[in-house]
């Protein structure tokens with residue numbers, strides 16, 4: 001049996017209590033929301049916190065408020081099922097609804113939260129294994145060892161950012177509100193991440209992600225495409241979020257293209273997005289943008305399917321996502337469908 | 339850290355004293371003797387441990403009892419009413435939707451939650467909703483058909499079971515789409 005290691009469980013009712021408790025627990029403590037990422041990791045001994053501070057009893061963290069016209073605030077503990085089916089999210093922030101609806105499976109989406117998804121641990125075939133499996137190959141530097149088994153000469157860990165929601169949130173221009181002992185700060189969703197498979201978040205471990213703030217949605221259209229082996233259960237091995245704002249005559253006034261699961265953080269394809277600015281989307285332009293957007297994708301052999309295929313599919317999925325938004329025919333389907 | 343908890347399971351209050359780090363799956367099976375909830379991957383990757391919390395399917399292998407103290411928990415033991423099987427159980431039996439039976443408790447509870455929300459699901463709705471429950475015997479088609487049969491009977495669109503051990507009930511014509 002894979003059992004959880006022992007811990008003390010605290011169930012604060014308010015954010016202030018939670019901030020105090022996680023601060024007091026120090027390095028021994030961890031936050032938990034839905035537990036769908038943390039508990040499997042604890043069962044495999046990637047983490048053995050002595051104290052868990054459970055966030056799901058804090059009522060305010062579950063709220064979704066606002067409108068697409070004013071902007072939306074989504075509490076960190078809103079479940080993925082709630083985010084995926086919320087009318088205001090579907091109307092104004094379609095990429096996020098599609099991404100939340102493409103995470104894992106229906107029961108996991110009833111449990112997993114948006115905040116937990118944004119803080120999801122990075123993944124690697126050599127890391128997401130049981131303690132005994134990892135021990136048998138001598139461990140790696142992300143946990144219990146000192147070398148990288150994917151790139152043995154490398155001084156760093158290349159585990160993959162595998163959250164579906166992060167690329168969508170970044171493409172939509174979201175910001176996140178963080179509250180810790182030192183007070184409150186708001187950072188862009190893009191700035192929440194670091195290009196490091198081990199220290200992948202820029203926030204302090206005792207800072208609580210409180211809500212995700214989405215700007216007014218006027219004029220923006222967005223989509224999310226996810227590549228994985230099965231149509232359910234599987235983490236993304238590629239995620240593509242695209243958001244476009246078009247003006248009169250279909251001229252693109254603003255564009256964001258973000259790739260997930262191709263690096264230790266979501267990758268913002270700034271140069272590719274620049275190519276569409278001030279242009280109308282044609283099949284030819286879309287082909288060039290997709291090529292440019294896929295260039296930063298440098299898959300390593302630490303996720304499902306082959307490196308070459310994943311690299312090629314980055315171009316294909318950016319192309320499909322842009323064709324979808326441009327109203328051109330495309331293969332496949334957005335979201336996690338297959 | 340041991341905790342004393344009162345859990346509401348299948349309409350009954352059950353007192354239990356267990357370490358806080360024991361999962362709901364472990365407490366149901368090991369402390370409360372409710373072994374109908376099956377223990378599969380323990381990592382969220384199979385769905386066989388599915389139970390309903392306030393009517394919503396969740397995975398008991400990734401739930402702590404302390405997190406669901408004030409909620410109504412339904413396990414497979416709570417599906418039949420006073421010795422009478424739930425219509426889904428009847429349809430599963432008639433159509434052979436249980437082979438080894440390991441995924442069946444989770445499938446039934448997930449399917450119940452679907453029919454409580456949507457009495458007339460299309461084939462795509464059933465398969466999307468059950469996409470978190472793996473059947474290692476891969477008997478998916480019969481499972482989808484059994485859910486549709488139970489739904490059709492509840493709506494009065496299919497004959498009730500005869501109960502005389504006669505020929506198996508007719509399958510419900512597919513409402514739309516193809517099998518997946």
Ligand SMILES: Cc1cc2nc3c(=O)[nH]c(=O)nc-3n(C[C@H](O)[C@H](O)[C@H](O)COP(=O)(O)OP(=O)(O)OC[C@H]3O[C@@H](n4cnc5c(N)ncnc54)[C@H](O)[C@@H]3O)c2cc1C
Pocket residue numbers: 030031032033034035036037038039040055076077080102103104105108111112113114115116117118119120121162163164165207208209210233234235236381382383
């Ligand atoms: C079989 C399986 C398949 C999965 N497939 C996918 C998938 O396809 N795509 C995907 O993106 N994810 C997937 N997941 C991962 C996970 O289910 C989701 O990412 C989920 O949204 C995590 O949310 P949670 O609330 O359960 O996080 P938790 O497990 O509670 O927490 C995850 C991490 O975030 C931290 N944390 C949680 N909430 C906060 C907060 N408010 N502030 C600060 N830190 C916080 C925790 O300390 C922990 O480190 C899968 C998981 C499983 C088991």
Ligand code: SF4
Pocket residue numbers: 123124125126127140141142143147148149150151156157158159197302
């Ligand atoms: S990328 Fe290297 S160091 Fe990081 S988890 Fe994988 S094997 Fe370990």
Ligand code: FES
Pocket residue numbers: 376377378379380381382383384385386387388397398399400
């Ligand atoms: S045992 Fe819970 S999902 Fe497999």
Ligand code: FES
Pocket residue numbers: 435436437438439440441442472473474475476477
């Ligand atoms: S009937 Fe055997 S696992 Fe589904």
